[in-house]
Amino acid sequence: MVLQCEKPVSVWGWANEGDEVSVTFADQKVTTSTVKDGAWSVTLKPMQSSMESRPLRIASGDQTIVIHDVMVGxxxxxxxxxxxxxxxxxxxxxxxxxxxxxxxxxxxxxxxxxxxxxxxxxxxxxxxxxxxxxxxxxxxxxxxxxxxxxxxxxxxxxxxxxxxxxxxxxxxxxxxxxxxxxxxxxxxxxxxxxxxxxxxxxxxxxxxxxxxxxxxxxxxxxxxxxxxxxxxxxxxxxxxxxxxxxxxxxxxxxxxxxxxxxxxxxxxxxxxxxxxxxxxxxxxxxxxxxxxxxxxxxxxxxxxxxxxxxxxxxxxxxxxxxxxxxxxxxxxxxxxxxxxxxDFGKSVAFSGPMFDRQVIEGTNVILRFRHADHGLMVADKHGLSVPHETPEEELGHFELTDGVNGWQPATAKIQGNRVVVSNPDVLSPIAVRYAYSVTPENCNLYSRDGLPASPFCSRPDLLSYDPKLPE
Structure with missing residues (x-):
C-alpha cells in the first residue's frame, strides 16, 4: 500500500477493551490503549516520500499484524x-x-x-x-x-x-x-x-x-x-x-x-x-x-x-x-x-480558456478569458494527437442573443487573448454562448498552450431547462 507523505497519518482499528496496541513503521513506534468499545487510534508523524518498501506492524498482546511492502507517497x-x-x-x-x-x-x-x-x-x-x-x-x-x-x-x-x-x-x-x-x-x-x-x-x-x-x-x-x-x-x-x-x-x-x-x-x-x-x-x-x-x-x-x-x-x-x-x-x-x-509547484499550463467577462460595443460582444495569457488559437484535435493550429478555419459554435429573438449563429474572431463575436442581424446583443448543444462537434477554441475552452454562456440567467417529468 501507500501512506500519504508530508501529513500526519492515522492508523486505527479495534482490539479487546483495555488492551495496549503498538504501531511501528520506519523509525516510528507509537503505543496506545483501547477505549471502552475496544477502538484505538494512533498518529504517525509526517514522513517524506520514499520508494523504500517497509513493513507496517501493529501488535497487541500475543497478536501481530504485518502489512508488507508499504511505501510513502x-x-x-x-x-x-x-x-x-x-x-x-x-x-x-x-x-x-x-x-x-x-x-x-x-x-x-x-x-x-x-x-x-x-x-x-x-x-x-x-x-x-x-x-x-x-x-x-x-x-x-x-x-x-x-x-x-x-x-x-x-x-x-x-x-x-x-x-x-x-x-x-x-x-x-x-x-x-x-x-x-x-x-x-x-x-x-x-x-x-x-x-x-x-x-x-x-x-x-x-x-x-x-x-x-x-x-x-x-x-x-x-x-x-x-x-x-x-x-x-x-x-x-x-x-x-x-x-x-x-x-x-x-x-x-x-x-x-x-x-x-x-x-x-x-x-x-x-x-x-x-x-x-x-x-x-x-x-x-x-x-x-x-x-x-x-x-x-x-x-x-x-x-x-x-x-x-x-x-x-x-x-x-x-x-x-x-x-x-x-x-x-x-x-x-x-x-x-x-x-x-x-499541488506540486510545476510550471505547466493546467487549464484551457475559461470565460471571464463580456463587453458590449455596438453590435459586437468582446469576450475575455482566464487562462489565456499566452493567447488563443483555432485548432483541431484528432484522436490522441495534440491539438494543431488551423488558422484558416473559422471558430465554430458561437451564438448571440438580443434577449428577444432567441439564439442566433454568430461569427467569432480571435484578437490576441480576446474573442469578438457578432451577427449583422443581431443589432442589440446582450449575451454569447459557446458549444451549447447536445453533441457539439469540432469545438475549436483553444489556448496557445493546447488546452480547450470550456463551453459557456455569458449570461447563465438566460438559460432555461424544462425536463419531461413523470405525470
Missing part, C-alpha cells in the same frame, strides 16, 4: 460514476495504444485500492469487506480505472514518487449518494431531497424541481458516501478527482441546481476528511453520447468551478462515440496537470 481519491469506473481493459478494446501501455505497466510505485461496498443508510465506521491494495503490473492494470491510471501514471512520471489511488466510483449513480448528509443543508433542493429520501419517496425526489431520478437505495442521499468514503475519512490523502454528471442529466433527469450539489459534495468531503483545503479536480461532461440535458449540466459544472482549490477539466474536444468515450488518456493527463501545477 501521494494518495488520491478517485470517484464518480461509470466514466471514472471505466477500466483500462475497456479502453484497450477501442485504442491500440492502451494495449501497448498495458504490456509496459510494470510500475511498482503505482498502487490501487478498489472500494466496492454496497450502499448504507448510515455512515459506517469500517468497511464490511476487507479492502486490498494492488500493485500495478501488466497482469493487474487492466482492472484499474482508466482515468485514475493515466492520472497516476502522469503524476508518478513527473514526481518520481509512489502514487496510491483509492477508487470508490460506481456506475449509473447521480451525485446525491456521494454527498455527506450534513452537506444537504446547503441548498433548498438538497434539503428536500434529503427529507424525501428519508421517507423513501423516490418518485417525490424525481418530481422535485432540480431533483433526480432515484432508481433504488443506491441513488439516495449520502448512501454511497456512508459505505465507501466515511469508513476511510481518517486515512490521509492529498486530494480527489471526480468524474460524474451523466445520471443527473439523462432521460427525465433534471440538471438544474447541479452546481449547488457539486459545491455540497466538495464542502462535505472537505469537512468529513477534516481538510478545508482538500484539492478536488473534476471532469466536465464530454460531447459524445449526450442527452438533451447535457449542455445545461456542462454549464452548471462550469459555474461550480469558482470554488477555492478546485479545477475543471474540459473534454468536449475529445473524440468518441456513446456515453463512454474510450480516450481516458487525455482526461487523466489533464487532471494531472491541475495537480502538478497547484
Amino acid at each position: 501521494e494518495i488520491w481519491h478517485a470517484s464518480g460514476q461509470s466514466n471514472m469506473a471505466m477500466t483500462v481493459r475497456s479502453m484497450s478494446q477501442h485504442l491500440d495504444v492502451v494495449k501497448t501501455d498495458i504490456a509496459a505497466a510494470e510500475l511498482p510505485m503505482l498502487r490501487f485500492c478498489r472500494i466496492n461496498e454496497a450502499e448504507s443508510p448510515e455512515p459506517r465506521s469500517d468497511l464490511r469487506k476487507q479492502a486490498a491494495w494492488t500493485v500495478c503490473s501488466p497482469e493487474t492494470v487492466s482492472g484499474f480505472s482508466g482515468v485514475a491510471f493515466y492520472f497516476a501514471k502522469r503524476l508518478q512520471s513527473e514526481l518520481g514518487i509512489p502514487i496510491g489511488i483509492i477508487d470508490s466510483s460506481r456506475g449509473g449513480t447521480p451525485i446525491e449518494p456521494f454527498i455527506p448528509r450534513a452537506a444537504f443543508g446547503t441548498h433548498p433542493t438538497l434539503k428536500q431531497e434529503l427529507e424525501l429520501g428519508d421517507r423513501g419517496d423516490l418518485e417525490g425526489i424525481w418530481k422535485l424541481p432540480g431533483g433526480v431520478r432515484a432508481r433504488d437505495a443506491n441513488w439516495l442521499p449520502g448512501r454511497l458516501f456512508h459505505a465507501r468514503i466515511a469508513p476511510l475519512r481518517r486515512f490521509a490523502v492529498r486530494g480527489a478527482i471526480w468524474y460524474q454528471g451523466e445520471s443527473n442529466c439523462g432521460v427525465q433527469e433534471d440538471p438544474r441546481h447541479y452546481q449547488y450539489k457539486m459545491r455540497a459534495l466538495v464542502q462535505g468531503w472537505r469537512h468529513a476528511l477534516q481538510n478545508d483545503a482538500l484539492p478536488v479536480y473534476f471532469v466536465q461532461l464530454p460531447g459524445s453520447g449526450a442527452g438533451e440535458g447535457w449542455p445545461y449540466l456542462r454549464e452548471q459544472q462550469r459555474l461550480a468551478n469558482d470554488m477555492p482549490n478546485t479545477g475543471m477539466v474540459v473534454t468536449v474536444d475529445i473524440d468518441g462515440e456513446g456515453i463512454h468515450p474510450p480516450n481516458k488518456i487525455d482526461v487523466g493527463h489533464r487532471l494531472a496537470l491541475w495537480a502538478l501545477a497547484k
